[in-house]
Amino acid sequence: MPLYDSHLHTPLCNHAKGHPREYAQVALERGLAGICFTDHIPMPQWFDAPWRMRRDQLSEYIDMVAQTQAEYAGRLDIRLGLEADFHPGTERYVADILAVYPWDYVIGSVHYLGAWGFDNPDYQDEYQRRDLGELYTSYYHLVAQAARSGLFDSIGHLDLPKKFGYREPVSFDAHQPSDAVLRALDAIAEQGLSLDYNTAGTRKPVGESYPAPLLVRAAHERGIDFVLGSDAHAPAEVALGFEAVHAHLQQLGAVSVTYKQRRRA
Numbered sequence: 001m002p003l004y005d006s007h008l009h010t011p012l013c014n015h016a017k018g019h020p021r022e023y024a025q026v027a028l029e030r031g032l033a034g035i036c037f038t039d040h041i042p043m044p045q046w047f048d049a050p051w052r053m054r055r056d057q058l059s060e061y062i063d064m065v066a067q068t069q070a071e072y073a074g075r076l077d078i079r080l081g082l083e084a085d086f087h088p089g090t091e092r093y094v095a096d097i098l099a100v101y102p103w104d105y106v107i108g109s110v111h112y113l114g115a116w117g118f119d120n121p122d123y124q125d126e127y128q129r130r131d132l133g134e135l136y137t138s139y140y141h142l143v144a145q146a147a148r149s150g151l152f153d154s155i156g157h158l159d160l161p162k163k164f165g166y167r168e169p170v171s172f173d174a175h176q177p178s179d180a181v182l183r184a185l186d187a188i189a190e191q192g193l194s195l196d197y198n199t200a201g202t203r204k205p206v207g208e209s210y211p212a213p214l215l216v217r218a219a220h221e222r223g224i225d226f227v228l229g230s231d232a233h234a235p236a237e238v239a240l241g242f243e244a245v246h247a248h249l250q251q252l253g254a255v256s257v258t259y260k261q262r263r264r265a
């Protein structure tokens, strides 16, 4: 199956480097059939502003990728999407941004619990003050809400709070995912969303892709499909870790889709 890397960033988010054409070049050299840029969506001014493009930079984003599409026409299928945030209260703002352009693919990600950006390395000490069971329960509750919001095509890095190694506590059976994550997976399946199979976790302290193998199986049992993404914030990260993931998906008999075309009304 020709592989796509469907989770890529650009320097517009202020924490990635390399022009989209450099990502495209690496994708071509690594034998991919296509890529999809999914840079962090603009959000209201008060939300996580340093880590994303401003709303007035959206057209620059679209133009930059369009230019790369033209340069690689016939050699690499280049798509344009967004990684959107799900944060209760901002749904209307996000819906407005999603309406300004026919995005190919929109990932919905939860990066915040209240005011805490829990995947920010600067604030990881907060994990030591939290009850991890409660943390994961509230997180997966937000993921289920994100799935039901109707805004997104997939859910980003499903078990992200494990990033720094603070895994979800196991209650009685290590082979049984928690009720909270199963409810989130039920919502994802019900809504026909995919899961971002994200290899960035292999480059983080946890040393494992999102989602964990146990959750990949539970998702597969529910008929959820996977969209492969490296979450590259630099050209060299394009398609990193894909061989292992692809082998795992094939072993499971799971279908991995390229990017997932938007459901249009």
Ligand SMILES: [Zn+2]
Pocket (backbone or CB within 6 Å): 009, 013, 015, 040, 233
């Ligand atoms: Zn990022």
Ligand SMILES: [Zn+2]
Pocket (backbone or CB within 6 Å): 083, 109, 111, 156, 157
């Ligand atoms: Zn993310």
